[in-house]
Amino acid sequence: MHGTILTLLKRYVQTQYDHSTWVKLVELAGLDKVEFNHKTVYPDEHIYALVGHAAEMTGLSAGELHEKFGEYLVPDLMYMYQRLLKPEWKTLDMLEHTELTMHKQVRQEHTENSPPVLAVSRLGPNELMIDYVSPRRMSGLAVGIVRGLAAYYDEADRIDVMPTTTEDGERVRIHVRRH
Known part of the structure; x- marks a missing residue:
């Protein structure tokens, strides 16, 4: 970590x-x-x-703590990666570009570190699906970051977390929809 x-x-x-x-x-x-x-x-x-x-x-459960911490992280993460962000981006855009911008840079700068793999599918202009894959099993952190991004961008997003696709929580689907 x-x-x-x-x-x-x-x-x-x-x-x-x-x-x-x-x-x-x-x-x-x-x-x-x-x-x-x-x-x-x-x-x-x-x-x-x-x-x-x-x-x-x-x-609290570890998952709840991860979510709360994920929400808390967002302002610092946005500050650290501000040079990679586009001013017109909002919550869904940010999520859609995380893997190829922020995570790509983390992997290049810190080869010993491995952020989770996020496969994001845009389902429509106001909806996307994130497939979170990580052996760390910290999907609660990802859910918290999604909620934190919605708050950061002052958007009233509704976040649905789909059930994990494996028993151990290495794979989780996070459904994000803007009303």
Whole structure:
């Protein structure tokens, strides 16, 4: 997992809860000796441990926490990738171009990092389907990012998440429709 995501997770926990919650979380995860740096790639197990313990602490599921964190990430992601975005894009356009713009750049700049594969099919001017594929099984993060994009673009989108297509959650269909 790219260090940027982990440093943003730290900020998310500190702003949504407090600094002592973050300290307790990294201790429970056995990561209190790790200094997260936005330029480093860390084992995926780090985020699994942090989110797993956060779920225990909050009573929310890991999927719900991923969604909330995904929503929170959007303003930072939009800032980081602003040079790749077109000013006329809105939520659906952004989703349609994520794989070939932002994810392509991440793969080129950080060969050891692998964002999920998003196969986006435009079903019409106000509707698309995202096929999320990742062995990380963090589709809740993708759903949260979709919702965060809708909020970022000030659009009242309705997001439908279709059932996973495999038992383990590596493949998830996300249906996005603008009313």
